[in-house]
Amino acid sequence: NSFKSFFWRLMDDALLQGWVVTARKSLLQVIFPPELRFACLKFFNWIFHLFSSYCYFDITEIDGVNTNELYNAVQLYLSSSVSINGSRLSLTRALNSSAITFGLSNNDCIIDTFNGVTVLWEHVVTQRQSQTFSWRPLPEEKRGFTLRIKKRDKSLILDSYLDYIMEKAIEIRRKNQDRLLYTNSRGGSLDSRGHPWESVPFKHPSTFDTLAMDPVKKQEIMDDLKDFANGQSFYQKTGRAWKRGYLLYGPPGTGKSSMIAAMANYLSYDIYDLELTEVHNNSELRKLLMKTSSKSIIVIEDIDCSINLTNRKKITNNPSTRNYYDPEIRCGSGSICGEDGGNSITLSGLLNFTDGLWSCCGSERIFVFTTNHIEKLDPALLRSGRMDMHIYMSYCSYPALKILLKNYLGYEESDLDYDVLKELEEVVDKAEMTPADISEVLIKIRRHKQKAVSELSEILKTRAERNLKSGSLREKNSDDMEDEEQEKRALESPKEGSEFEEPCKKEEEEDEEKLK
Ligand SMILES: Nc1ncnc2c1ncn2[C@@H]1O[C@H](COP(=O)(O)OP(=O)(O)OP(=O)(O)O)[C@@H](O)[C@H]1O
Ligand SMILES: [Mg+2]
Structure with missing residues (x-):
């Protein structure tokens, strides 16, 4: 009996409690309808933000239907600091990449400093409430970053911090991605996307550490490359196109190609290996140049063999008449400019390629020419400013x-x-x-x-x-x-004042008379 009464009392209590809860709920709803509650919440939020010294920026992964570029950039940017400070990290490895990227775990925070200003990043992940209609299926989780900064630092951050993040992200993405080696071996034909270059992953192991050459010279080249890569403002200030030319010359097997690979690995640049013999004319050369990307090394190996320099001798044999503005010299080999009607690649086309107006489409590009016979090259190619650095790759020292x-x-x-x-x-x-x-x-x-x-x-x-x-x-x-x-010579040479000089003198006198 006592058990029975206890049971019923418990049920009564539960019922009563349920009634009380329901009654309280309906009472609250009568007094505080949802509109009012929402308004209260908004008001409290407003009060909170008014008195708070912080402001917040939400960067969501998907902005409407488009992927938010900034979200990806922030994720990559934070990956560099997260890897050091975080204790629970998310790891990803992108397609075409051999590097692993660290990321903030869900609802984790990290502090970052920029120009002495401290900011807080939070990775906010919530379940998507209901699937709204969309042309493409949205992920079940709603992801985003919230940036918390002091109100007084707002302008500084918005002016430069976000740009800095975007730049850093591009750099990290490039570093993480496998570099590519492009070639134009298909001739002038384009692929399905209209690209004249074919690419393969570039995995040459040569680095400046493995390159055997004089350490002082090596350091000089490395410094020069770093100055170039960090020199955007310098090039802008001086009005120069952001590009640099290196001429590597020396006997076969002294490391010219290895040096190019080391340069690409050092700067994390792609390589465009330009096969000049596959290029039919100057306009094709220009098109190839236009389709190269920034942060790349454009290589022409064995430049002396790639371009027809047969008429060059005619020009160089007579140095007194050599003038760069002479159209024949500008065209390199005489056949090219006029008669061929642009049906072949010319030295002038090549010079325009390296330092004409077209060379500046895109930026941060390095041109490297290699040759075994520097003496065979046209002086126009060697003049200062065209190839900024001439590097002699010598026999083993x-x-x-x-x-x-x-x-x-x-x-x-x-x-x-x-x-x-x-x-x-x-x-x-x-x-x-x-x-x-x-x-x-x-x-x-x-x-x-x-x-x-x-x-x-x-x-x-x-x-x-x-x-x-x-x-x-x-x-x-x-x-x-x-x-x-x-x-x-002693046997053959005519005696002084002999008949060899006479005809010349005679001819000269005749010429003078004619002129008179
Ligand atoms: N300076 C060097 N340091 C380290 N290894 C080198 C060096 N030079 C040559 N080698 C080795 O010799 C091989 C050939 O070198 P590489 O192709 O770079 O020479 P090259 O100067 O480009 O020759 P070529 O003029 O015939 O194109 C490389 O695979 C590399 O292993
Ligand atoms: Mg080589």
């Missing part, structure tokens, strides 16, 4: 050899005997071996390090001796030939 020993055998300078080093230093310059030759020797015997060094030393010695012998032989030959030539 002692500092370069030390880099190769470190890269291939893991030998630091201190790991090797003083005598061995001295021996290598003495012969390496005289041997005139390219880094490619030396790396070939080291690769073959890299498992037996000491043997590799002693074998390399032997090879260098033999090559040095051979060069010395052939050098002295060459000297002797050239001395003999000079003697012979002098003798010949």
